[in-house]
Amino acid sequence: MARLLSGEEIETALAALEGWRREGDALVRDIPITPDSYDWLSQAVTNEADVVDHHPDIERTGQGIRFRLTTHSAGGVTQRDVELAARIDHVVNGAARDRG
Template sequence: MAGGLLTDEEIDTALAALEGWRHEDNALLKDVPVPQESHRWLSEAVMNEAEVLDHHPEIERGQNGMRFRLSTHSAGGVTARDVELAARIDQVLDGGARDRG
């Protein structure tokens, strides 16, 4: 995966290793069923990972869970940074969150 926008083929290859993620509207999306009381800590853990990459996801909170949307707006779609952040979000969801400080 070179710098800049990824091709559909490169995105498909990346998605094969990212469980539950999909490519939609020039972004990577993942819906996660989590209770509302977990929204705050999960958002904070994901943002800790995002800060490391200097890349920030869109996070939507709903009654039945959360949706993560990753896209590099300056590039107009999905880049390698989005794929890397998706993998880091999966690590957070699997209990591998980075401690702050």
């Protein structure tokens, strides 16, 4: 089973993850997007998640999309969540460059 990160380890990880925050037992990031971007962005993140076999909760919000990461089997945030957050950032930043 994956090891839960300490509060200090989570804070250190969040310092390197732009736009992410801790909400209870999860890492969360809200990203403003246009409504027509939701499907391709959620699919691109799902593809990354499939590679590492660790899947986020993805939710459509009024302003865009929300990613919530937690390791359910461990009951909180693990290194797998931090790694997936970084992969999501890579997808989002690449999409911004492609569209910008």
